[in-house]
Amino acid sequence: MKRRIPLSFVLFILLVVYCFSCSAFYLPGLAPVSFCEEKDVPECQTQIQLFVNRLDSVESVLPYEYDVFDFCKDVKETRPSENLGQVLFGERIESSPYKFSFKKDVKCSAVCTKIYKKDVKEDVAKLDFLKMGMQLNYQHHWIIDNMPVTWCYDVEDGQKYCNPGFPIGCLVTADGRAKDACVINSKFNEKNTYYVFNHVSIKITYHSGESEGWKGARLVGATLEPKSIKQTDEKNLNCEDGSPMEVPVVFDSDVSVLYTYSVTFTEDNSIKWASRWDYILVSMPHTNIQWFSIMNSLVIVLFLSGMVAMIMLRTLHKDIARYNQVDQENLIKVPSTRDKSSVTYEDAQEESGWKQVHGDVFRPPRKGMLLSIFLGQGTQIFIMTFITLFLACLGFLSPANRGALMTCAVVLWVLLGTPAGYVSARLYKTFGGEKWKTNVLLTALLCPGIVFADFFLMNLILWVEGSSAAIPFGTLVAILALWFGISVPLTFIGAYFGFKKPAIEQPVRTNQIPRQIPEQSFFTKPIPGIIMGGILPFGCIFIQLFFILNSIWSHQMYYMFGFLFLVFIILLITCSEATILLCYFHLCAEDYHWWWRSFLTSGFTAVYLFIYAVHYFFSKLQIIGAASTILYFGYTMIMVLIFFLFTGTIGFFACFWFVNKIYSVVKVD
Structure with a gap:
């Protein structure tokens, strides 16, 4: 039986042959122009x-x-x-x-x-x-x-x-x-x-x-x-x-x-x-400063990696080994009619620890619909940012190609509505939600609507002031057409496939009666833990953030996309590891409310971003006038919201993987 060659593979081969057969290949907008004294050469x-x-x-x-x-x-x-x-x-x-x-x-x-x-x-x-x-x-x-x-x-x-x-x-x-x-x-x-x-x-x-x-x-x-x-x-x-x-x-x-x-x-x-x-x-x-920033961030990453490795290889490994040993001994002693899971857990149970909350750790969170909406939008922003920075790192979005960076980001965001709808619907179904229509609509409209409303108000100020930065009415209509004509339908398609699939299977069952959470110390309470969780990720990016703000508000040219992509990867690792560490400490303190806390722990980095933007405004800029001040903080709030969704999503999925990993290995039920 002959295997059929996929049509996509044939098209890819033809595209490669066409590119190599061309006499020259240039990035869009970057083709060189030749000049002569007299019009004797056509080129x-x-x-x-x-x-x-x-x-x-x-x-x-x-x-x-x-x-x-x-x-x-x-x-x-x-x-x-x-x-x-x-x-x-x-x-x-x-x-x-x-x-x-x-x-x-x-x-x-x-x-x-x-x-x-x-x-x-x-x-x-x-x-x-x-x-x-x-x-x-x-x-x-x-x-x-x-x-x-x-x-x-x-x-x-x-x-x-x-x-x-x-x-x-x-x-x-x-x-x-x-x-x-x-x-x-x-x-x-x-x-x-x-x-x-x-x-x-x-x-x-x-x-x-x-x-x-x-x-x-x-x-x-x-x-x-x-x-x-x-x-x-x-x-x-x-x-x-x-x-x-x-x-x-x-x-x-x-x-x-x-x-x-x-x-x-x-x-x-x-x-x-x-x-x-x-x-x-x-x-x-700025190269020396950039390398100093990278080395500083790498030290933070190595420290966090060592802490996570110590937990995974020592603490959890010992707990799991001791648990499995008790499990095997008790299985020999008890009758076969007795429930294996109850004997295993009762004999291996300790007075405190993360295993105590195994029956509540996957209890659906409050405001699960809002959390799923944030995670869907955060996934869309994460994929958009990763692809944009990767292309910029390769040189496709260099400063010579004017406007290419923003164009690429907007087009990618519009086309990535499907992952947003899929992630939001899948998690909302896992949380036991039933209002799927509301979930899909809010996923497609809530966060983009907030950004567009802020952007529109800033544009009104620019219109009143007669600034060239005011977006023409036709462009606003085009943006709305991209949003409602492409992004929203793609979000509905993603949500359809997300609800069609079964809910994410949890490694342990959830008890019907919630367990009472014991009195927490100051450091394991929600607010102090969330505040501490955003410090390390922000410490990895604040130097790079200075150059980004300079390029936006001080009109300096930004070209260090290689450094930016490396800092982006370091930020991913730092947010993930910091959230995992705090999540483990909270579970050991028998506090099983980790869903929102994992999102807010790394998402709190956006609050430090806002504080730094305020400091930058009063210490570095010489902006005067009420209109300029309102515009600065209006656009800053858009940046903070996007960064909040982005970092919060990273921390949540890192913690989600960690919790599923440890409870699936122990297999307590």
Whole structure:
């Protein structure tokens, strides 16, 4: 009889053959672009387009679009297609009037002139908004060939720092104190005055490709230096040196701002196109700190692993060996008509210990439906996070592929509704629940509904403030369509298969009458145990958490996904082992209420996350304004809820495996 080859296997082989037969294979959005002086090669481009992104500030959570600040606009403004992640992150990329011809240097070219008349109300509002941006140190973010245009300057210890943004201007206060970028130039000394950076000197570095297998040149670097220069003669521009472009705080006369630029091209064949981001990343030397964090976390993991191993190999092994020995002796002495399980347990019973609660340890918990809903959603988040970080670790979701990380996470969450419904339904049936319709609906709607309601309220604030981070109405409708059109039906499918299967078989029977729990010591009471349980997992992640918060709120580039994936694995192990340890101590104290406690023990790490976020807000950030504060804590609550479900689910299933393991080995009934 011939075996039939599965169709999926044939499709996989065809896909592999197709990929290897292609002349080249690139990750989405990362294909290199070649540039030439003349349009003599079809694969080459002669024009270099500079794109502008939203402007943001470390002193405000509200980003704004480039056009809101009344800068020079492109006559034929175009917007490249944006993925879902870019829209959710509030990126607003558009073309600019800065266009260059490859290898053609430009010296002091005018872009446009902006005139603000004191008697025109619209001009007064535009200039006030521009001054607000300079006061809050709003930063430009320019893009050339999908690469950030950086501002590199010297810092302490002779190191060079490359910032993927540069300020629109700066302020010298009424007491003569230079704020932010005004410290770079001694000419910025006029009190109570704004200085606009109206000139940029751009340097574009390229790899000629002479010794490579491709035609044309490829861009491997783009830096600039912002300057403030007041032009006195528009026909005879001077962009090298001159008095700075001042904007007085009091708008008592008309203001004219002329924007100019210079561009130079430099050949450097030592820089490979694949490593063209390295000069930006090298200026962020966090590797030593990361390894210190990893080593610190590994010490915690080894300590917990030793504790768990001691319990499993020594304490439980001795208890099980002594139990089995008594079991065999009593089976010889008693008549065959006597129930084996009752003799075994009565003769092996001790005054205290985890075996005392064998008849109550699998008693269904209170609020079992809510627990099953949390566990279903936590499973969905866990699988989504694991796959996303794994793909990011492989380089598929690098910073060069803008918005890919968020897009991947959202799509995975939508497609993982089936595991959420299955886990929730299976556990709810194990708990003896009968309201399966309510369980399925709450699994699909409760936690996502809370997140969406919070997100919608934050979006309303962004709409009112006119921020570019406000999600368009069409995108909100698309998100709702993904939720109700794909995620909810998949959750129902998973719940169908979950309820169809029998309940999870428990190794021991549950007594009809609950056993009375003895008086507990301070450390075995629920609240102290839960509070202590989240300390060790948080200790493994708080250094990595600092860099993540920096990337979100301080607008720093995050690229250390290898470290993040390793810390993610360490977090899994730490949450599991810490929960197992505390669960064992509670069972030894004859407290059999472990269902919710196992979930809350590791889930309490999210509370420490919130406390750290509060500390970060008051100690590291310079955010001012009620709207920015509300937005910060609103988005932080979404992070805390997701992290609570994620860590709580890890601890629960680790403890569930542990309890089933020890009671199935002993087989008390």
